[in-house]
Amino acid sequence: MDEDLTRGKRERWWRSAFLIVATIYVSLLLAGLFVRILGGFTQILLILFIAWLLAFVLSPLVGLIVERRWMPRGAAIGAVYAATLLGSGFVLFYAASAIGSSMGEMAADFPTTRARIEGTLRAWEGAISFGRFEPDLVRLYRDVEGTAAQLATSALGEVPAVTFAVLGALVLVIILSLYMLADSARILAKLNRVIPTRYSHHVEILERTVARAFGGFLRAQVILAAVQTALTIAVVLLAGLPYGFLIVAASALAMLIPFFGPPLALVPPIVATAIFAPQWLLVVAPLLLIVQTVLVNYLQPRLMREALGMHPILVLVGLLVGSQVAGLWGALFGIPILAVLNVFFNYAINLRTIDETPAVEVKEVLEEVRRESPNATPEQVVAIAADRIEEDQVEDVADEVAAVVAGDTAHQGRLRGIVDRIDQDRPEDD
Numbered sequence: 001m002d003e004d005l006t007r008g009k010r011e012r013w014w015r016s017a018f019l020i021v022a023t024i025y026v027s028l029l030l031a032g033l034f035v036r037i038l039g040g041f042t043q044i045l046l047i048l049f050i051a052w053l054l055a056f057v058l059s060p061l062v063g064l065i066v067e068r069r070w071m072p073r074g075a076a077i078g079a080v081y082a083a084t085l086l087g088s089g090f091v092l093f094y095a096a097s098a099i100g101s102s103m104g105e106m107a108a109d110f111p112t113t114r115a116r117i118e119g120t121l122r123a124w125e126g127a128i129s130f131g132r133f134e135p136d137l138v139r140l141y142r143d144v145e146g147t148a149a150q151l152a153t154s155a156l157g158e159v160p161a162v163t164f165a166v167l168g169a170l171v172l173v174i175i176l177s178l179y180m181l182a183d184s185a186r187i188l189a190k191l192n193r194v195i196p197t198r199y200s201h202h203v204e205i206l207e208r209t210v211a212r213a214f215g216g217f218l219r220a221q222v223i224l225a226a227v228q229t230a231l232t233i234a235v236v237l238l239a240g241l242p243y244g245f246l247i248v249a250a251s252a253l254a255m256l257i258p259f260f261g262p263p264l265a266l267v268p269p270i271v272a273t274a275i276f277a278p279q280w281l282l283v284v285a286p287l288l289l290i291v292q293t294v295l296v297n298y299l300q301p302r303l304m305r306e307a308l309g310m311h312p313i314l315v316l317v318g319l320l321v322g323s324q325v326a327g328l329w330g331a332l333f334g335i336p337i338l339a340v341l342n343v344f345f346n347y348a349i350n351l352r353t354i355d356e357t358p359a360v361e362v363k364e365v366l367e368e369v370r371r372e373s374p375n376a377t378p379e380q381v382v383a384i385a386a387d388r389i390e391e392d393q394v395e396d397v398a399d400e401v402a403a404v405v406a407g408d409t410a411h412q413g414r415l416r417g418i419v420d421r422i423d424q425d426r427p428e429d430d
Contacts, residue, residue, distance in 0.1 A: 046329055047169055051176035053333075056214060058084065059181055077182055081174070098245040106243060117141060117275050201378065202344075209343045213336040221256050224300060228255040228265050231291055235269045235284050239277040247272050258335050259319050262296050314338060350386035365389055 058080050065076040106113070121137040128135065180187065188207075195203055232251040236244040247268045254264040266288050273284045315335055322334015365385045373384065 043169075047172050048176065049329070049333070051173045052180060053214070054173060054177040055181040055184070056211075057218065058177075059184065062181065074182070077178070081178060085174070095245075095249070099249075102243045102246045106246075109242075113275075114145075120275055120278060205343070205347065205378065206340070209340045210336075213339040213343075214333075217333075217336040217339070220300070221258070224262075224295060225252050225255040227291075227295060227299075228252060228262075231288065232265075232269050235273065235288065239273050239280040239284060241269075241272050241276050243272070257331065259316055262292055262300075266292055314342060347382060350382045353386040353389055354382065 062073065062076045062080050065071060065080070066073050070076070071079065118138050118141065121141055125135060125137050192200070192203060229248060229252045232248045233244075235241070236247055241247060250268040251265045254267070255261045257264065269288060270281075270285050274281050277284075318335040318338035319331055322330030322332070322337070324330070365388050366381065369381050369384045369388070373381070
């Protein structure tokens with residue numbers, strides 16, 4: 001009899017495992033098919049996403065103007081977009097002129113710059129060579145220079161087509177984002193009517209999570225890039241580096257890349273200092289490394305935790321998956337998308353924990369959480385309540401164990417019942 005019961009448990013366990021694996025396999029196949037279908041619409045989806053992102057960034061400013069009653073909503077939207085276009089146009093024009101000027105200066109001074117770079121590399125070769133290890137850094141630099149020249153030549157031939165495509169996409173983004181922001185209330189109302197009423201609280205959670213994840217992520221990246229920009233400007237002025245705009249722009253843009261951006265942002269100022277002002281290298285490199293360490297280990301985790309609430313492993317997974325699916329834009333915004341999915345996943349797990357708890361205990365815990373955190377959102381209340389319920393369960397088991405150790409037979413019976421319930425779902429070894 002016991003043998004048949006054990007065999008039945010084992011068969012049920014393997015059947016459940018097979019169903020889970022099969023479900024995951026079929027889900028991955030369907031996801032791959034869905035991604036391939038969407039592959040033909042990547043550019044359209046990217047334009048729609050950037051348009052929504054622009055409307056999302058500008059909507060708080062429009063809301064502030066309307067709330068202060070400085071002007072009606074339509075006029076506020078027009079004023080905000082006009083100011084955004086003028087400011088963006090000025091920044092782009094200044095950046096283009098500064099880059100063109102720096103590139104022209106770099107081309108004119110390139111023979112001198114090349115000799116200086118090769119001289120610095122030869123000095124490094126003498127410093128790091130020992131025994132038979134004699135690295136040829138000059139040859140390596142010349143190979144890199146040749147590859148860069150080929151890439152630049154091929155890229156220059158595509159500049160007109162790329163410029164035309166970017167301008168066309170920019171016009172579409174502005175028009176779409178303008179309509180999205182102007183009719184946002186109507187669009188959200190229609191979407192809410194489409195979704196069944198029983199899922200209305202899920203829609204509210206989605207809206208709050210998207211606003212917190214994307215808003216917090218963008219705010220964190222802008223703060224980090226601003227700190228890195230100020231630091232790089234200080235290095236350029238302190239060491240008197242040439243091509244300052246290019247160095248600062250490259251460092252700031254690298255800092256916008258999640259996870260891998262901070263170390264990449266150190267490369268332009270340190271390399272430029274090593275080439276053009278080597279006497280400052282022992283001052284600049286440690287300074288940048290120390291500040292970068294503070295940013296990465298203190299400021300960035302706190303900003304990301306408040307915005308995303310994710311473990312660094314999930315951040316890296318979001319970066320890799322996003323870059324695989326949508327390239328650069330996926331690498332930038334795959335992390336907040338994963339943060340939204342993570343909130344719903346944790347919400348479902350917390351709800352299951354609460355559903356498995358007696359109603360009286362759940363009611364007491366929820367009331368206690370609401371008293372302590374009256375401004376918490378529903379998903380935050382559920383998360384705190386689930387954590388406390390699990391802590392209480394662990395404490396109850398610990399009390400039972402302590403009582404068993406003390407020799408209480410009643411507690412021994414209750415603890416044996418807990419262990420039996422745990423063993424029911426576990427297959428026995430052969």
